[in-house]
Amino acid sequence: MKLLKRSAFALLMVGAGTAFAIESDAVTSNEPEVCTKSCPSASVADGESTCPVSTALAKLPKMTFAVGDESLCCSEMAKAKAEELKEPVVFVVEDEKFNSEDKAFVALVAHTEKFVNDFATPHTCSISGNTTIAGETCGCSVKAGEIASKVKAAMSKVTMTYKVGEEECSCPTQAASLAKASGTAKKFVVAGEEETTCNMTARLNLARAKYKAAVLATSAEETETSETVTN
Numbered sequence: 001m002k003l004l005k006r007s008a009f010a011l012l013m014v015g016a017g018t019a020f021a022i023e024s025d026a027v028t029s030n031e032p033e034v035c036t037k038s039c040p041s042a043s044v045a046d047g048e049s050t051c052p053v054s055t056a057l058a059k060l061p062k063m064t065f066a067v068g069d070e071s072l073c074c075s076e077m078a079k080a081k082a083e084e085l086k087e088p089v090v091f092v093v094e095d096e097k098f099n100s101e102d103k104a105f106v107a108l109v110a111h112t113e114k115f116v117n118d119f120a121t122p123h124t125c126s127i128s129g130n131t132t133i134a135g136e137t138c139g140c141s142v143k144a145g146e147i148a149s150k151v152k153a154a155m156s157k158v159t160m161t162y163k164v165g166e167e168e169c170s171c172p173t174q175a176a177s178l179a180k181a182s183g184t185a186k187k188f189v190v191a192g193e194e195e196t197t198c199n200m201t202a203r204l205n206l207a208r209a210k211y212k213a214a215v216l217a218t219s220a221e222e223t224e225t226s227e228t229v230t231n
Contacts, residue, residue: 056135056215060208061111063104066090066097109204116211120155122148134218147218154217155210160202163187163195 064071065078068087072078082089090097091104094111098104122133122144130137131144134151138144161168162175165184169175179186187195188202191209196202 052219053212053215056211057208060211061094061108061115063108064092066092106200109200109207112204113207116207116214119211120148120151120214134214136218150217151214154213158191158206158209158213160206161189161192163189 062073064073065075066072067078067081067089068085070081071092072081078089081087088099090099091101092098093104093107096104096107098107119134122131124131124141124144128139130139131141132138133144133147136147138147159170161170162172164175164178164186165182167178168189169178175186178184185197187197188199188205189195190202190205194205194209196205
């Protein structure tokens with residue numbers, strides 16, 4: 001993951017239109033890591049990656065931009081088009097439209113957290129009896145339970161800690177006290193890597209990191225199952 005520095009709140013568009021927030025200090029980009037390092041069942045054919053993490057990230061809620069009748073995935077293109085047409089930029093998250101970028105970002109965080117929660121929660125169909133968990137449909141309740149346990153375990157390892165100056169802690173109250181005493185801004189740290197002073201960006205980072213962990217856990221299981229069958 002890359003840490004980008006910017007002076008103003010903006011949006012970084014990555015890949016196929018995936019939006020990610022940038023607050024005043026820093027933000028982690030959505031650029032996929034090297035596929036063979038992060039994906040257990042990754043393969044590359046004709047220059048295109050079939051990395052399950054990249055595929056999964058593309059399914060997360062996104063922010064897009066509407067100018068007049070045009071829908072755009074790039075904030076810079078939207079800004080240029082708005083100046084050309086003398087029209088305002090409308091920020092779109094799922095089916096919701098906002099005139100405020102800040103409000104749109106709050107919605108993006110909420111939608112992402114709900115998406116990740118639903119992804120990790122088993123849903124059993126009352127008619128077929130099949131259970132859907134982590135994007136997979138399973139007819140065996142025992143197997144579904146095993147997948148749910150793996151997903152829960154993987155996501156529980158992704159934590160939020162805090163950093164004030166050079167001091168680190170896992171308690172938000174302690175971090176707030178340290179920040180007040182030192183006059184230094186409190187940073188939210190996700191998985192020991194992604195740092196931000198923005199609470200909303202931290203929530204988005206955390207949801208995305210938990211989602212990635214869940215995807216990696218289920219992808220690893222699929223790889224193990226495939227190898228067992230092959231052998």
